Amino acid sequence: MTRVKSELRSHFDIVELGPVSWLVGLAVTHDRAARTVTVSQTALVNSVITQFGLQDAHLVSTPFDPNVHLTHADCPSDNSSHAKMTSVPYRELIGSLMYLAIGTRPDIAHAVQHLSQFNANPGHNHWHGTKHVALYLKGTRTLGLVLRGLQPLALSGFTDTSFGGQPGPAGARRSVSSFVFTLGSGAISWSSKHQPVTALSTCKSEYATAAHTARKALWLCNVLTLLDFTPSGAVPIACNNQSAICLTQEQSSHSRSKYFELDHHFLRDRIALGHISVHYIPTHEMTADILTKSLSCTPHVKFRSALSLAPPAAR
Structure with a gap:
């Protein structure tokens, strides 16, 4: 790490701020006794729950119900159905979930990947599935990615x-x-x-x-x-x-x-x-x-x- 910092300093003006605790929305926690670094996004999960009005919704134990099979047949096929979905913030929620899936939550990556293919024309069932992922995160918001110095x-x-x-x-x-x-x-x-x-x-x-x-x-x-x-x-x-x-x-x-x-x-x-x-x-x-x-x-x-x-x- 010393060599990397020296290399950066030779090209840029840098300021050392000490051990990182927050980086592009990721909370970084150091436990030197246990030799672990934990990276989490609890704050973003809390924001998602509030932004999309899910504070009082029931929790779920998995990000996606394995008995539910969403397809393009669930997309709106007429103007009336499509109009009803235009006010639903589907893409906004998918964007937040995707940032979580990429950052620290690989456990939701498959569900988010599957649901994002309907971004162009989401239906009611797709919206329900997307909220399901958010409710899973609500119940597991404190989970963090633990990196151990083994x-x-x-x-x-x-x-x-x-x-x-x-x-x-x-x-x-x-x-x-x-x-x-x-x-x-x-x-x-x-x-x-x-x-x-x-x-x-x-x-x-x-x-x-x-x-x-x-x-x-x-x-x-x-x-x-x-x-x-x-x-x-x-x-x-x-x-x-x-x-x-x-x-x-x-x-x-x-x-x-x-x-x-x-x-x-x-x-x-x-x-x-x-x-x-x-x-x-x-x-x-x-x-x-x-x-x-x-x-x-x-x-x-x-x-x-x-x-x-x-x-x-x-x-």
Whole structure:
């Protein structure tokens, strides 16, 4: 860190203000005895609850009901229905939820990603689902992302896909890709997004996601190197699809893989170069599962804890 500050000082006039406690809406709490840094957005959650009039609404235990399936068929299809929704602050709430999902709340990332695809023409059911996410945050507002100073610090990743798990326009079924990276015990990078084209198999969908995850791993390695922390050895990435893992190990073309995009096969190159390693873990241990689909309460809480999201008493 001293080197980074010296480098910045050589280019800019900087003022040292001491340990950070507030940064672009993120509250940063240091516990030097426990060697933890907790990053949270409780103030923003409180603001959202007040702004959208949810102070007296009942709490919910998950960000999205796994039994609810929202599609484009729920969008207003006539002028009257569309007019009723014009006064609903759907995009405003989605924007606030997205800032939370990107900042410190990976546990809502999948729900927000799913609901944001209806921004152009949201319906009543979509609005109800968006408020559902806010009510989940209301009950978990004190959760923060806990980063622990464990030694040795090691970068590791998880990659997962929900094959055809998200309805697209015109009845299309898009797979949802997700990854999460942890440094030590805390999540430092995550993503949940639908794939731009319809995958024809679970294997292809998982392999494409693993390739995207590998690219992110290399980028994170570069960032950490700039901060004087160079990950040693190959970055391990966990995957729960045996067929996709087998494809990373094949050196010759195969009927299952000949139609894959060429850029996906760079994953094999990076494995051969020793930059990345891919290993299998079962689905019930796949932390990234929380980013691919809506889960019931028990698995949701389990994976939320695996992301190192914790209330004050657990810190």
